[in-house]
Amino acid sequence: MDAFERLIEALRKRRVRFVVIGLSGANYYARSAGSLFATQDRDLFLEPNADNVLAAWQACEAVGLHLICSDEPLDLPRDRVLAERVVANQASGRATDGARLDVDLTLVMAGFDFATVWKGRRTFRVNDLQIPVARLRHIVESKRQAGRDKDRLFLAAHADTIRDLERSQGESEKGRQTPKRKGSRPGRKRPPR
Numbered sequence: 001m002d003a004f005e006r007l008i009e010a011l012r013k014r015r016v017r018f019v020v021i022g023l024s025g026a027n028y029y030a031r032s033a034g035s036l037f038a039t040q041d042r043d044l045f046l047e048p049n050a051d052n053v054l055a056a057w058q059a060c061e062a063v064g065l066h067l068i069c070s071d072e073p074l075d076l077p078r079d080r081v082l083a084e085r086v087v088a089n090q091a092s093g094r095a096t097d098g099a100r101l102d103v104d105l106t107l108v109m110a111g112f113d114f115a116t117v118w119k120g121r122r123t124f125r126v127n128d129l130q131i132p133v134a135r136l137r138h139i140v141e142s143k144r145q146a147g148r149d150k151d152r153l154f155l156a157a158h159a160d161t162i163r164d165l166e167r168s169q170g171e172s173e174k175g176r177q178t179p180k181r182k183g184s185r186p187g188r189k190r191p192p193r
Helices: 003-013 022-029 050-062 080-088 114-120 136-146 149-157 159-176
Strands: 018-021 042-046 066-069 093-096 102-106 122-126 129-133
Touching: 003 050, 003 129, 018 022, 018 114, 018 136, 022 042, 022 129, 022 136, 022 159, 042 050, 042 114, 050 066, 050 080, 050 102, 114 136, 136 149, 136 159
Parallel strands: 018 129, 042 102
Antiparallel strands: 018 042, 066 093, 093 102, 122 129
16 A cells, blocks of 8 residues: 555545545546646545534545645644634645655635536446546546636647547446436327326
């Protein structure tokens, strides 16, 4: 189990509500290695409430990650009071092992609230772990709405791949839906009531 999987396991044990977003989230939808997007970190969108944030910090610390906010170690004590301040300010943080794993912990996702993303999430199974990931269309739309230079460049450079991934996701969702009946077919009699 790699460091990110250990973090996911710790988050799940503590019942932290989160979804993977950003390029790391989009990569779960890749159909082949050629569809993967290069990214140096992972992005977790946390439900913005103090208890959830505090549990996320505890999970990070349990697997040996350091918590950083604005390039400084996160204040001590890491208690509910601090978590309430972080939520009120929508402050982002980072969990890192200082070597290979960097995880952005965010309370905002451009264009979406947590409830919408949570409701639409898709769960991927990786090595017996269930990982909640934002819908690809939410990830892409969030990048569009963020409007940062790096997001515009990403969307332009990968437009064809994104379109293919969105199409395949839409087809797989359509295949899972139960078809709706639209009344009787022409030429058939309705059964008596």
